[in-house]
Amino acid sequence: MSQLFRRVCRLTVGALQFTELRMSFHVTLSVQSKPNTAEIVVFGLSEQSRAAVTQKGTEVRLVAGYEETAALVFAGQVLHASSQRQAGGWVTTLECRDGDPQWQSRMRSVLQKSTPHRDVLKTVAAAMGLQVSPSQLALVEGQTAGPVTLYGFAHDEMDILCRSLGLEWSMQAGRLLLLKADTATAETAVYLSPESGLQGAPECTADEAGNFKDVKKKKKTHRTIKLQSRLQPLLKPGRLVELKSQTLSGLLRCSKVELVGDTHGSDWNSNCECLEV
Secondary structure, three states: OHHHOOEEEEEEEOOEEEOOOOEEEEEEEEOOOOOOEEEEEEEOOOHHHHHHHOOOOOEEEEEEEEOOOOEEEEEEEEEEEEEEEEOOEEEEEEEEEOOHHHHOOEEEEEEOOOOEHHHHHHHHHHHOOOOOOHHHHOOOOOEOOOOEEEEEEHHHHHHHHHHHHOEEEEEEOOEEEEEEOOOOOOOOOEEEOHHHOEEEEEEEOOOOOEEHHHHHOOOOOOOEEEEEEEOOOOOOOOOEEEEEOOOEEEEEEEEEEEEEEEOOOOOEEEEEEEEEO
């Protein structure tokens, strides 16, 4: 557990960076196309800093974790901000969203009959200002049956396209994450046990407990597993988790993560929803 001591929290808003002030945050990340969000509260900002950080659209980056494991847990833009004077001083709340400019993007394009689906994907992604990697393009096959009109919000067109191709898409720190439905990224699985930060017993949607492999022989449907650990930036949507606990052990795919922290409080956790794989 030595790697889980000595908290780190570093907030960058525009040109300003904060490390010493009290901060709390609630970050929600998922593999769904709905944008990731963060609510960040900063205590004791000066008048000049309050004015600077509350501008809508200002870039936000939040690094959190522990001294040896701190990493980026959220990147996005300020959607709304407010400051209130309380008994202990000024409290500033930032409501942020990942990929807000991309989410607001609109498009108008007509593609010819038999256009490769890869080209359709690149067209929609380009309208959102997103890059598609070669490995992501490799997930896409086939071509359109007829002409295709792409019109309106680009994220709606991305939803329609990916749904038809059996893909999941989301924006993670302003970048496109594209996966086959219910599959994981190629990153190394995060090992999670009581010794590496797991807190309490994982919760399962089914009544059975035990080894996943034994349960799979009885039930083929994927189960949702909820677990909590000390805050770990490596637990990200789409990544594999190698779980080892007294009640459940096996390989999971992380679908949703909530990171909750308070530099001067007890909260410093990652709450995950996972699917067994």
